[in-house]
Amino acid sequence: MIFTAIRSRPTLSEMKESEAADPRPYHHGDLRRALVEAAVRLVEADGPGAMSLRAVAREAGVSPAAPYHHFKDKSELLDAVAHEGWEKLDLAFQTARDAQTSPPDRVRELGVAYVRFAMTHPALYRVMYDCSRDKADMPAHVRENEESAYRRVKDVLISAGADPADEVGLELATIACWCAAHGLAEMTSFRQFDALKAELGGEDAFLRGVLSHVGVFAKGLQR
Amino acid sequence: MIFTAIRSRPTLSEMKESEAADPRPYHHGDLRRALVEAAVRLVEADGPGAMSLRAVAREAGVSPAAPYHHFKDKSELLDAVAHEGWEKLDLAFQTARDAQTSPPDRVRELGVAYVRFAMTHPALYRVMYDCSRDKADMPAHVRENEESAYRRVKDVLISAGADPADEVGLELATIACWCAAHGLAEMTSFRQFDALKAELGGEDAFLRGVLSHVGVFAKGLQR
DNA sequence: CGTCTATCTTAGCGCTGTTCAAATAACAGA
DNA sequence: TCTGTTATTTGAACAGCGCTAAGATAGACG
Structure with missing residues (x-):
């Protein structure tokens, strides 16, 4: 899996002691946060029009359908x-x-x-x-x-x-x-x-x- | 042709005596004008986001590629x-x-x-x-x-x-x-x-x- | 009449947002 | 530690989009 290589992030157990803010980071660590940050990055770089959901997913290193588990839209x-x-x-x-x-x-x-x-x-x-x-x-x-x-x-x-x-x-x-x-x-x-x-x-x-x-x-x- | 049915508009020769403003109305009569009017209609009805070029073409009764002969973009x-x-x-x-x-x-x-x-x-x-x-x-x-x-x-x-x-x-x-x-x-x-x-x-x-x-x-x- | 050019169509490319079933990873309880 | 459940992610697919290229057509002009 490409994925395990990308995820050099804290696992759930490690996260719990650092910040137990959001519900639960699973596979990715905290994909929701990563997506928002990627989105902001894209918007500020290329304008709001250039921010497609697929581009955000790409930027975050996940599949185009992944965001739909964190944002309905x-x-x-x-x-x-x-x-x-x-x-x-x-x-x-x-x-x-x-x-x-x-x-x-x-x-x-x-x-x-x-x-x-x-x-x-x-x-x-x-x-x-x-x-x-x-x-x-x-x-x-x-x-x-x-x-x-x-x-x-x-x-x-x-x-x-x-x-x-x-x-x-x-x-x-x-x-x-x-x-x-x-x-x-x-x-x-x-x-x-x-x-x-x-x-x-x-x-x-x-x-x-x-x-x-x-x-x-x-x-x-x-x- | 569906088209000749739609075009109940003045022909070129008829137009010339009424208003010889724009370059030349050909097949459609004055598609450029028709497209702008259709676009305004769509924008005002469903918002700017809903105004796709294809929808405008549909509204005007022409093919999706037709507008590109009147607007480069x-x-x-x-x-x-x-x-x-x-x-x-x-x-x-x-x-x-x-x-x-x-x-x-x-x-x-x-x-x-x-x-x-x-x-x-x-x-x-x-x-x-x-x-x-x-x-x-x-x-x-x-x-x-x-x-x-x-x-x-x-x-x-x-x-x-x-x-x-x-x-x-x-x-x-x-x-x-x-x-x-x-x-x-x-x-x-x-x-x-x-x-x-x-x-x-x-x-x-x-x-x-x-x-x-x-x-x-x-x-x-x-x- | 034939030629020419502007106009329009058909077909197609790559992209988009979105959905769905299938796969997978993490957790809970045994 | 194994098992079942659930949250998360993937892959494939759909329709619609902007846009392009090549061919058909209709009117203008000799």
Whole structure:
């Protein structure tokens, strides 16, 4: 068997003492994890379109049918990829929030961090949004991460002076934040703006320039 | 031949007196047009993912290979679909611009019209953006329409009081407008916000509430 | 009328997502 | 340690996809 050669991984008994997290790694060790990692690798390398289930299986060194015992669908695998993405985004958010900046600036820098994330992981970012958009029946764990990032924006807004009592206003402001950042994230890749970026002296200046038109980014919160 | 039965269309000689626009309609009448229309129909009906070239050919009543004499690629057909979309959007913009509203409100209403378009034609809207995003080598006619819509936003901003001399500022404001509207367009489909929409008394109120956080939408232009 | 060219078809390649029965590896209990 | 059960993986197969190549056909043009 080719397989025993590939699997230079811990056996079940060995795994149990290191990390007994997931149900049970069998033949492969932890194929589910391996598949997600391979998928992320392929998506980031060649774009979401190039990520076929068969290619992922190939990358992981298993047969084309193997993934179907860990994901009912291709879309379920993509959900897992998106999940990974939301976790990375949340990490970027934490870093931005903890940076040494005044609360109002912190709001804007959160926006910049968001857009920067989208630019650093464009394909992953696209998968994240396609997953969120396509399904009314969004899987719980994706929704969870998405809401966690959403809440983080809201928290920064509050710390920047938003009134937590004005629930509706706060909600609208958070959405406006997110909309502007998401919109900007999808636009920055357009070559059209290269000249403008140069004129402003770099990409960050461009981002800040656009975001400063959004009230909450520009001057904290006052409705 | 099945074919002669399907073709109850003007022959070449008949066409020449009505509209001699495109190179030459041969066997089918004007297959190129028929394919684009079929494609738009399929996209709007079943989403962009369901639009296969073969399905389009089937819908138009021709063989799977026929489209390749009018489009070198599937992506080229999608470009044509996107083109159709940008034209529709531009039409919606004209209507919004000509409505009886004060210039500052006109800016916001342009945003609302944009988002409404995206909600009315969600699949078409997605095709439009996927086309714009995917290619650095965006086909000229798509880019053209895109820029026409972009310019329309800028014009409304000027008519609302923006300083045409401040080119950079105007550009940034236009982009901010577009970003917020595009971001909002992609978010409104999220079920998450249904409660909030209800609380605000409808979708339009929700849209205006979010857009009012963007400086240019809220109060015309002052930088 | 014959020739020519654009248009369309038929057939086929390799790829995809997905299903199914059969094989295999790990575990549980004797 | 052997046995049966179950989770995991494979191999083969299906329909559908984008796309190509070669041949048929219909209209345009001399």
